[in-house]
Amino acid sequence: MPIISTIGRRHWRVKLLIGAIHVVLICGAITMLYPFGLMVAGSTKSAVDTSESRLVPAFMRDETALYRKHVEGLFNESLMMMKMTYDSDANSFDSEVPPRAPNPRFVETWRDFAEGQRFSPRAYTCGYIQADVSRGVLPHNLRAFKRGMIGRFDSDIDRMNAAMEMSFVNWNAFYVTAENHLERRTSGEANAFYRAFNDFKAGLPPGECFFFSVEGYFLKAFLQTQYTKEIQAYNEAHGTAYVSWSEVHLDRRLPRGQGRTDKEREDWTVFVRSLLNLHWIRVDPEAAPLYRKFLAAKYGTIESVNRNYGLSCASFEEAPFTGVPPASGLALSDWDSLLQGWRSPDTGEMLMIPADKLRIDSVEFQFQDALRTKYGTIEALNAGQGTAFAAWDDILPPQRDLHYLDFQERTGKIRREFVRRNYLTVIDYMVLHGRGILNTAIYCGLAILAALTVNPLAAYALSRYKPPTTYKMLLFLMLTMAFPPMVTQIPNFLLLREFGMLNSFWALILPGVANGYMIFLLKGFFDSLPQELYESAELDGAGEIRIFWQITMSLSKPILAVVALQAFTFAYSDFMMALLVCQDSKMWTLMPWLYQLQMSSGPGVIFASLLIAAVPTFMVFAFCQNVIMRGIVVPVEK
Numbered sequence: 001m002p003i004i005s006t007i008g009r010r011h012w013r014v015k016l017l018i019g020a021i022h023v024v025l026i027c028g029a030i031t032m033l034y035p036f037g038l039m040v041a042g043s044t045k046s047a048v049d050t051s052e053s054r055l056v057p058a059f060m061r062d063e064t065a066l067y068r069k070h071v072e073g074l075f076n077e078s079l080m081m082m083k084m085t086y087d088s089d090a091n092s093f094d095s096e097v098p099p100r101a102p103n104p105r106f107v108e109t110w111r112d113f114a115e116g117q118r119f120s121p122r123a124y125t126c127g128y129i130q131a132d133v134s135r136g137v138l139p140h141n142l143r144a145f146k147r148g149m150i151g152r153f154d155s156d157i158d159r160m161n162a163a164m165e166m167s168f169v170n171w172n173a174f175y176v177t178a179e180n181h182l183e184r185r186t187s188g189e190a191n192a193f194y195r196a197f198n199d200f201k202a203g204l205p206p207g208e209c210f211f212f213s214v215e216g217y218f219l220k221a222f223l224q225t226q227y228t229k230e231i232q233a234y235n236e237a238h239g240t241a242y243v244s245w246s247e248v249h250l251d252r253r254l255p256r257g258q259g260r261t262d263k264e265r266e267d268w269t270v271f272v273r274s275l276l277n278l279h280w281i282r283v284d285p286e287a288a289p290l291y292r293k294f295l296a297a298k299y300g301t302i303e304s305v306n307r308n309y310g311l312s313c314a315s316f317e318e319a320p321f322t323g324v325p326p327a328s329g330l331a332l333s334d335w336d337s338l339l340q341g342w343r344s345p346d347t348g349e350m351l352m353i354p355a356d357k358l359r360i361d362s363v364e365f366q367f368q369d370a371l372r373t374k375y376g377t378i379e380a381l382n383a384g385q386g387t388a389f390a391a392w393d394d395i396l397p398p399q400r401d402l403h404y405l406d407f408q409e410r411t412g413k414i415r416r417e418f419v420r421r422n423y424l425t426v427i428d429y430m431v432l433h434g435r436g437i438l439n440t441a442i443y444c445g446l447a448i449l450a451a452l453t454v455n456p457l458a459a460y461a462l463s464r465y466k467p468p469t470t471y472k473m474l475l476f477l478m479l480t481m482a483f484p485p486m487v488t489q490i491p492n493f494l495l496l497r498e499f500g501m502l503n504s505f506w507a508l509i510l511p512g513v514a515n516g517y518m519i520f521l522l523k524g525f526f527d528s529l530p531q532e533l534y535e536s537a538e539l540d541g542a543g544e545i546r547i548f549w550q551i552t553m554s555l556s557k558p559i560l561a562v563v564a565l566q567a568f569t570f571a572y573s574d575f576m577m578a579l580l581v582c583q584d585s586k587m588w589t590l591m592p593w594l595y596q597l598q599m600s601s602g603p604g605v606i607f608a609s610l611l612i613a614a615v616p617t618f619m620v621f622a623f624c625q626n627v628i629m630r631g632i633v634v635p636v637e638k
Helices: 012-042 063-074 079-086 104-116 140-152 157-164 192-202 214-227 231-238 262-275 285-299 302-309 329-340 363-375 378-385 399-409 411-432 436-465 470-482 485-498 505-512 516-527 531-539 544-555 557-573 576-581 590-599 603-637
Strands: 124-126 209-211 281-283 358-360
Touching: 012 603, 063 079, 063 399, 063 411, 079 209, 079 214, 079 399, 104 363, 104 378, 104 399, 124 192, 140 157, 140 192, 140 411, 157 192, 209 399, 214 231, 214 262, 214 363, 231 262, 262 329, 262 358, 281 285, 285 302, 285 329, 302 329, 363 378, 399 411, 411 436, 411 590, 411 603, 436 470, 436 505, 436 516, 436 544, 436 557, 436 590, 470 516, 485 505, 485 576, 505 557, 505 576, 516 557, 531 544, 544 557, 557 590, 557 603, 576 590, 590 603
Parallel strands: none
Antiparallel strands: 124 209, 281 358
16 A cells, blocks of 8 residues: 555645655655766776866866876876976976967978888887876777787787797786886887887877977976976076076087086086986997997907907907997997996096087987978078077977877867776776686576575475474574674685685585575565465375476566575675685686776776676666566565
8 A cells, every 4th residue: 555645645734745755765866876976977087187076077078177188198197208298397287288379380390200200119109008197097009009919819818928028927917118218227128029019109190109308308307306497596506597497408419608507518417428318319439439448448358349249340440339329238238338437447547438429319309400401590490380489499399289289189089088998997807807707607697596496495395394393493594694794704614625615616606505584585475375276286186396396486486586686696796705715816706806906996997897897786676676576565465
C-alpha cells in the first residue's frame, strides 16, 4: 500500500508534505550527483589544474586554460624548459599567457628553416612524452611510440628488450625520459631504443616539437639563478647599464668590444667550459696542436692512442681534429677534459683550450646566419618579415608563436585529448598489465556459479525438510554476520596455505562460497512458495532434484538474481582477500592492479580509474534493476 493515502491528497497539508518529500529527495540527489560530477571533472585534470574544483573544467570553455594545459604537456611538464624556450618569466604554467600578436610571416620563415635543415636529433625533442608532475599519465606521443613498439615486436616485451638494448619488466614499465641536451651531464643515448625514438620524433610536425634554446639556458638557468630576475642586480655585479633582461644575450664567442666587461667574459667562460652540453660547442682549428699535445701527454705513444681511439695514425701529427666534439666514448671524455683543463701528472702542466678559440653553434645562431645570408641587413629583414628587430642578436626562433598558431588550428583535438587521456592511461594499464581483466572475469563467473549452487541447496534443505535444529542453524548462520571479513581473513589464509591452494582460483572462491545471510534470505523465500506445488510434483513421481530445479529454482529467479548480484559485487570489488591469498601478480584481479596504479598516479588518473572500475557494477544495476526489485519486493508481498 502507498505511504500516503490517495484520499485527501488535495489538502494543502498533504501537498506540503509531498512537496517537502520531493525537496528532501532532490537535496539527497544533489549531495550524490555533485561529488560524482566533481570526480568526473577531476578525471580530466593534469598538474596545471589540479587545485581546480569545478563541475565543468575550465579548459572545456576557456581557450586560455586549454592553452596552459597544452603548453604544460608540450614541454613535458618542465616549467624551466618552457621558460628557456619561450624566454618567459611565468612562475607556473597556470600564469603563462598566449602571445598577443603572432607574426604568421615570420613563423612561416622559421617553419621553412626548421623543416629544411638537417638538425642533429640532440637539437630538438618532442612534447607529450613524459608527465612526472601529473604522475602516471601516458601522454599521446608516448602512447603512439609505445604502440609502434608493440606492433613492431608483436607485444613481446622480451623481444623488444633484446632488440632495443633495454630491460623493461613489462609494457607498463615502458617509458621515455624527456630529453634535455642543454646540460653538460646529459649524454646522448646511443642504443637502438633511442635511435628508434629519434626516428619517431623526426616524423612529428613542428608544432609537436621544440628546439633547445642555448640562450634561454644561459639566461634562465645560469645568469638569473645567480643574479636574480632583477636586472639591477646583474648591472651592479657586472658594471653594465642594461635596462632589462631583454637586452642581455648570449654571445657566440668570448664577449669583446666596447662596453663588455671582465665579469661578462668570466660568466661566458664558466658557462661554456663547465655547464653547456658539448654538443653545442665548437673549437677553432688553431687549437689542433694543443689537442695533439694533450694526447701525447696523456697516452705517451701513438700506439696507445690508436688502441683507445680505434685509429691507425703513424704519429701524433696525424691524429684527426675537426673542432666538433666526438659522439661518445673515451674520445668525448678527453675532449671534455681538455675543455675544462687537464693537468699532466708527469710535468704538472695545465692544458686547456683558450677561451677565444671556443664558439657556440646553437639553433639560434644558425637561424640568424640564415636570415643574414638571405636579407643582408637588419632593415631589409624587418621590411621583408614585418618585424622590428634592432640588431641580429635580438632575433630568436619564434617557437612560441608557432606553437600558438598550431594550437589554434588543433584546439578541438587537443581538448579531446585532455578529456580522454587519463581514461586511456587506465585502459592501457588494465589491458597490458598482467591478466587482471581475465582473472576478474573468471573469478566473478566462478563466484556467481558457486553462490547459485551452494546457497540455494543449503536453503532448500532447511526449508523443505525442516530439521529439528533449523532454528539453531539459522542462528549460527546469522552469527557469521557479526564478524567482519577482516577477522576471518587470517584463519582463511592459514587454512588455504595448509591445503596448498594459495595463488589459485580455489583460494578466491572457497572462503565466500557459502554465505549465512544469503542462506537465511533464500530459506525465507523458499518457505513462501506454495506447498501444493511440491505435493503435486511428488504425486506425479518427480524426484527431489527435479523438484528443486523445475519448481524451486524456476520460481525463485528474482531472489536468485539478488544472490548473483551480491556474489558479483563481492568478487568484483574484492581487494584485500584477493591480494592476501594471491600474492603472485599473475593471479591478481582488477582491484589489486588498480590499487598499484593509484599508488603511482596523480589525482586525474585516480579519478579516471575509479570511474572505469564503477562501470561494470553500474551496467549490472542498470540492466538488471527490474529483476533486482522483484527479488526485494516479492518476498515482502508474499
